[in-house]
Amino acid sequence: MDLSSLKPAKGSVKSRKRIGRGEGSSRGGTSTKGHKGAQSRAGYSKKAGFEGGQMPLARRLPKFGFNNPNRVEYNAVNLDVLQRLADEKGLETIDLQVFVNNGLASRKDLVKVLGRGTLTAKLEVTAHAFSATAVKAIEANGGKINKI
Numbered sequence: 001m002d003l004s005s006l007k008p009a010k011g012s013v014k015s016r017k018r019i020g021r022g023e024g025s026s027r028g029g030t031s032t033k034g035h036k037g038a039q040s041r042a043g044y045s046k047k048a049g050f051e052g053g054q055m056p057l058a059r060r061l062p063k064f065g066f067n068n069p070n071r072v073e074y075n076a077v078n079l080d081v082l083q084r085l086a087d088e089k090g091l092e093t094i095d096l097q098v099f100v101n102n103g104l105a106s107r108k109d110l111v112k113v114l115g116r117g118t119l120t121a122k123l124e125v126t127a128h129a130f131s132a133t134a135v136k137a138i139e140a141n142g143g144k145i146n147k148i
Helices: 079-089 096-101 132-140
Strands: 074-078 110-114 124-127 144-147
Touching: 074 079, 079 110, 079 132, 096 124, 110 124, 110 132, 132 144
Parallel strands: 074 110, 124 144
Antiparallel strands: none
């Protein structure tokens, strides 16, 4: 063993520079934070989207479009889905509980029946709204619609 083969114990040497440990460390004084200003103070936290006083991008871009606060949003269920339910489950009446049980709507959703696909079963369908083609197709098979 000689002096050239000596090494520090494993885990005893840290690679991170320790700041704020006196002038001799070359990272004392202001501790690499510069002089004055918000970022040099204790407790400073940068706000999301802050760009150093420059007008933030989110405020520079124009706003456009319109969100109607009175919009009524429906969960759409088509005739082919009703036909599949009637075939698989052997149903004659389809109401909100059937839609919820089969994952087509949640309990508080509004359901609208639309006219895509063909319907051959005679069904009594209960929903919040119906398209004109859906009403025509359901009633053509001797079915009945119930609006909630």
